[in-house]
Amino acid sequence: xxxxxxxxxxxxxxxxxxxxxxxxxxxxxxxxxxxxxxxxxxxxxxxxxxxxxxxxxxxxxxxxxxxxxxxxxxxxxxxxxxxxxxxxxxxxxxxxxxxxxxxxxxxxxxxxxxxxxxxxxxxxxxxxxxxxxxxxxxxxxxxxxxxxxxxxxxxxxxxxxxxxxxxxxxxxxxxxxxxxxxxxxxxxxxxxxxxxxxxxxxxxxxxxxxxxxxxxxxxxxxxxxxxxxxxxxxxxxxxxxxxxx
Amino acid sequence: xxxxxxxxxxxxxxxxxxxxxxxxxxxxxxxxxxxxxxxxxxxxxxxxxxxxxxxxxxxxxxxxxxxxxxxxxxxxxxxxxxxxxxxxxxxxxxxxxxxxxxxxxxxxxxxxxxxxxxxxxxxxxxxxxxxxxxxxxxxxxxxxxxxxxxxxxxxxxxxxxxxxxxxxxxxxxxxxxxxxxxxxxxxxxxxxxxxxxxxxxxxxxxxxxxxxxxxxxxxxxxxxxxxxxxxxxxxxxxxxxxxxxxxxxxxxxxxxxxxxxxxxxxxxxxxxxx
Numbered sequence: 001x002x003x004x005x006x007x008x009x010x011x012x013x014x015x016x017x018x019x020x021x022x023x024x025x026x027x028x029x030x031x032x033x034x035x036x037x038x039x040x041x042x043x044x045x046x047x048x049x050x051x052x053x054x055x056x057x058x059x060x061x062x063x064x065x066x067x068x069x070x071x072x073x074x075x076x077x078x079x080x081x082x083x084x085x086x087x088x089x090x091x092x093x094x095x096x097x098x099x100x101x102x103x104x105x106x107x108x109x110x111x112x113x114x115x116x117x118x119x120x121x122x123x124x125x126x127x128x129x130x131x132x133x134x135x136x137x138x139x140x141x142x143x144x145x146x147x148x149x150x151x152x153x154x155x156x157x158x159x160x161x162x163x164x165x166x167x168x169x170x171x172x173x174x175x176x177x178x179x180x181x182x183x184x185x186x187x188x189x190x191x192x193x194x195x196x197x198x199x200x201x202x203x204x205x206x207x208x209x210x211x212x213x214x215x216x217x218x219x220x221x222x223x224x225x226x227x228x229x230x231x232x233x234x235x236x237x238x239x240x241x242x243x244x245x
Numbered sequence: 246x247x248x249x250x251x252x253x254x255x256x257x258x259x260x261x262x263x264x265x266x267x268x269x270x271x272x273x274x275x276x277x278x279x280x281x282x283x284x285x286x287x288x289x290x291x292x293x294x295x296x297x298x299x300x301x302x303x304x305x306x307x308x309x310x311x312x313x314x315x316x317x318x319x320x321x322x323x324x325x326x327x328x329x330x331x332x333x334x335x336x337x338x339x340x341x342x343x344x345x346x347x348x349x350x351x352x353x354x355x356x357x358x359x360x361x362x363x364x365x366x367x368x369x370x371x372x373x374x375x376x377x378x379x380x381x382x383x384x385x386x387x388x389x390x391x392x393x394x395x396x397x398x399x400x401x402x403x404x405x406x407x408x409x410x411x412x413x414x415x416x417x418x419x420x421x422x423x424x425x426x427x428x429x430x431x432x433x434x435x436x437x438x439x440x441x442x443x444x445x446x447x448x449x450x451x452x453x454x455x456x457x458x459x460x461x462x463x464x465x466x467x468x469x470x471x472x473x474x475x476x477x478x479x480x481x482x483x484x485x486x487x488x489x490x491x492x493x494x495x496x497x498x499x500x501x502x503x504x505x506x507x508x509x510x511x512x513x514x515x516x517x518x519x
Contacts, residue, residue, distance in 0.1 A: 054421050080427035090422035094441045103436055104426035149422075156426055 005030045005160060005191055006051060011060035013046060020046045021057065022215040028193060033186045035194045035202040038212035039238060044195045048162050052082045065159055080108060083153030087165040089145040091137035097148050098133040101155050109156060123151040127181050143174030147181055163194040197242060203227065211235045271509060277502045284495050294485055298492045305475030306496060312389065312471060313458045316396040323397060324404020331409040342405065349402035355463050361395040362386055362467035392464035400457055411446035412438060444515055451508030455501050472496060
């Protein structure tokens with residue numbers, strides 16, 4: 001088997017006095033879907049943001065697709081290969097849906113206008129909202145915005161997709177439409193790293209579930225094992241809190 | 246968000262169609278019309294001295310517009326760089342732009358104008374003597390250019406702060422999303438952050454234009470024959486301060502009121518729902 005597409009070694013990161021990551025090591029294989037869970041402040045989002053260097057880490061190393069995140073050239077190259085979906089969507093508010101999808105294709109991937117538009121249309125069909133191409137983000141529901149954000153990231157043909165609590169800002173009735181898109185993406189073999197509390201999604205689509213607490217990986221297992229037979233006391237405590245709700 | 250759409254469908258539409266703005270939608274054009282009518286009446290009913298004043302001050306009006314428009318666009322450029330500098334992580338760039346803003350903001354424009362006009366030529370001549378460089382030794386200040394430089398430098402400092410606050414008002418997520426797509430900092434600024442910041446700072450930008458238009462009257466003290474200076478010349482020749490300054494004030498009012506309407510029009514055109 002080839003090298004893991006993401007290799008994280010002993011990454012440490014602090015915000016002032018708070019240690020957000022205390023030596024995290026993790027390998028992600030190509031095609032794997034990994035869901036990271038944990039209480040808030042456990043460092044799961046920080047870990048995700050370190051992978052495309054939106055957050056700098058002090059110690060350790062992260063290699064993505066064979067590229068070490070250490071200089072600006074590599075960081076930009078890695079960002080081209082790693083798509084990211086945010087909790088708050090972060091669609092470009094001044095651009096239409098179509099323009100949101102085309103912008104980075106034009107100026108980063110250097111695609112022609114026709115090609116970028118073709119890619120964008122296909123992706124909008126894929127996420128189920130081709131009719132919204134000319135709308136502005138503010139005219140869409142939260143679920144629609146998040147699906148556009150996924151399409152925008154996919155337009156760059158990333159090898160890895162990072163999801164940072166993609167459904168946490170959504171009204172309950174819109175969560176499913178986003179999870180459906182993510183599940184179909186997982187089914188196509190996309191490598192995905194998902195920070196989420198959607199246990200249904202974790203059970204259905206994940207190959208591996210990771211539990212983080214206080215900046216460390218406490219436990220990792222297949223979804224079945226993780227939910228039915230957690231080995232660590234802290235995992236059990238966490239699961240008992242969220243599964244009852 | 247959908248609710249907002251239903252409540253106010255016209256706002257959506259106005260952005261999509263570019264926003265029709267006419268006298269019916271912007272009733273304040275009537276005020277412009279009234280002031281113009283007052284000026285026209287005065288000129289027609291009492292040509293002496295009102296018509297004489299307008300004819301005499303014609304070139305002054307043009308100079309006022311020239312100085313205002315030129316320094317406005319130059320100070321926008323300076324303010325853009327100043328604002329970006331105020332947000333720079335580079336300590337030198339940040340330091341220089343902060344020093345510029347803090348010092349210039351703290352000195353009255355009138356003092357700056359006088360310093361540029363009377364002090365800077367002497368300084369340049371002294372530097373010329375020291376370097377033994379003839380073009381500098383024989384340097385003479387051109388009043389209009391000096392006035393434009395002074396206003397640009399002064400207003401650029403205020404504009405820097407407007408640009409800075411405009412950029413800071415754009416959520417950090419916009420920059421992060423752009424960077425996560427592989428854009429460089431510069432590309433993200435240019436294509437994502439600045440276009441949105443521009444819409445935020447349009448109202449204060451319009452204010453700056455009107456303030457600058459009025460402050461341009463200060464250039465009359467440094468030998469620029471603008472509207473104010475021409476008014477003073479007319480008054481000292483004809484000894485009729487009431488009529489002269491009534492007419493000068495009305496002419497300024499027309500300029501500022503028209504500018505305010507144009508600003509409001511541009512704002513409406515570039516509005517979009519967030």
